[in-house]
Amino acid sequence: MRWREGEGTRWLEADLPGAVASFSTRLGGFSEGRYASLNLGVLTGDDTELVVANRRRLCAALGIDPEDVVVGRQVHGAAIARHEGRQDPARWPVPKADPPECDGHVVDRSGPAALVFVADCLPVALAGPGGLAMLHCGWRGLAAGIVGAGAEQVGATAAAIGPGIGPCCYEVGDEVLAAFAPLGEGVADGRMLDLKAVAGRLLARAGVREIEDAGICTCCERETFFSHRGDGGDTGRQAGLVRGA
Numbered sequence: 001m002r003w004r005e006g007e008g009t010r011w012l013e014a015d016l017p018g019a020v021a022s023f024s025t026r027l028g029g030f031s032e033g034r035y036a037s038l039n040l041g042v043l044t045g046d047d048t049e050l051v052v053a054n055r056r057r058l059c060a061a062l063g064i065d066p067e068d069v070v071v072g073r074q075v076h077g078a079a080i081a082r083h084e085g086r087q088d089p090a091r092w093p094v095p096k097a098d099p100p101e102c103d104g105h106v107v108d109r110s111g112p113a114a115l116v117f118v119a120d121c122l123p124v125a126l127a128g129p130g131g132l133a134m135l136h137c138g139w140r141g142l143a144a145g146i147v148g149a150g151a152e153q154v155g156a157t158a159a160a161i162g163p164g165i166g167p168c169c170y171e172v173g174d175e176v177l178a179a180f181a182p183l184g185e186g187v188a189d190g191r192m193l194d195l196k197a198v199a200g201r202l203l204a205r206a207g208v209r210e211i212e213d214a215g216i217c218t219c220c221e222r223e224t225f226f227s228h229r230g231d232g233g234d235t236g237r238q239a240g241l242v243r244g245a
Contacts, residue, residue, distance in 0.1 A: 001160070001214050003061050007061035008121040009038055010224075013243060014125070014212050018109050020245050021125035022062055023162035023214060024238045029054040039226070039236030041117050042095045043073075047238065055093035064243065068112045069130035072102040074136050078144035080104035080153060081194050083111055093203040095228055104135040106153050109244030113180055116240050120218050122164035123240020126208070128155035134242045137164075137171070142198055143179040151206035158210035159203050162240045163225055166217030167194035170229070 001014045001023075009028025014021045029038030030053045035046040038054050042099040056068065059066040069092035070083050081102040092115065098141055105114035108131050116123050116136035126133040133150040135141070150156065172193045178196050180187050187197045203211055219230035 001212060004207035006224060007057050008126070009057065009061050011061065012162065012214055015245070016127035016132075016242070018245055019125070019127045019242055021134075021160040021162070021240065021242045023123060023240050024058055026226050026236060026238060027224060029057060034069065034231060034234055035236040038238070039043045040239050041237030044236055045234065048095065048112060052093050052095075055215055058239070059093065062241070064113050064241075069093075069241070070105050070107065071098045071099060071117070072105065073117050074103050074117060075101050076138050076140040077101075077103050078141055078146040078149055080106055080107045080135070080146065080150055082153070083096075083114070084108070094170060103141050104133060104150050106131050106133045106150070108132070111244070113204050115239050117151075117237040118162070118164065118239050118240060119228040119235055120165040120170075120230075122195055123162040124150075124199060124203075125160045125162070125242040126150050126156040127158045129157075130154040132242045132244065134240055137195070137199055139176050139179065139193070139195065139198075142195070142202060144168075146186050147199060147202040150208045151203065151208055156203075156206065156208045159208050159212070161196055161199055161211065161213040162212045162214035163218050163221070164195055165219045165227065165229060166196070167192045168217055169219035170195060
């Protein structure tokens with residue numbers, strides 16, 4: 001992955017077959033306090049007008065029409081919404097009252113950009129002959145099969161895993177450890193879970209052979225990224241996006 005800069009912000013970018021995945025940071029926006037500064041999440045205590053301004057700034061930096069991005073209300077599940085062509089993309093940048101409940105999106109390469117919000121969970125972009133997918137991968141979604149479902153829908157051959165909480169900072173309980181015990185050794189060290197190792201193994205099981213990982217812990221890098229755990233549960237959201245190249 002490579003760092004990119006524009007419109008006063010920075011983001012990570014990864015190439016996928018016929019697509020580009022982008023992972024935003026918290027840098028270069030208008031929000032203040034614990035939401036400083038490029039907070040993209042309206043379901044926080046931030047000012048909605050500032051969030052909308054942040055969303056428009058990110059789109060300008062990425063060269064994306066701000067009305068051509070699909071989002072959903074994330075519920076830490078495994079539901080994936082499929083968007084055909086450019087139908088009904090305008091969930092962004094102005095919040096709507098009824099976004100679909102889903103934690104992933106599948107789009108055509110010629111369709112809208114797909115976006116998920118994150119603040120420790122993993123944003124995972126997929127590309128295959130059946131299209132593109134962007135997945136919000138917390139432990140619940142991973143345990144519920146969102147990676148396999150997304151990979152199957154697009155016939156994924158390549159993936160990019162964006163910044164998320166690392167095993168250095170992610171202590172979990174018995175329920176979470178038990179959910180991933182079938183993956184074997186190496187996904188946890190005591191109570192410290194490696195979400196990226198979990199995602200990598202699930203991607204490999206789904207037949208994805210090209211996997212690029214940002215290798216960044218959001219909790220360790222709180223000056224650059226929002227972290228739900230590191231910021232005490234009240235923080236902003238960055239995003240993962242995928243779109244056709």
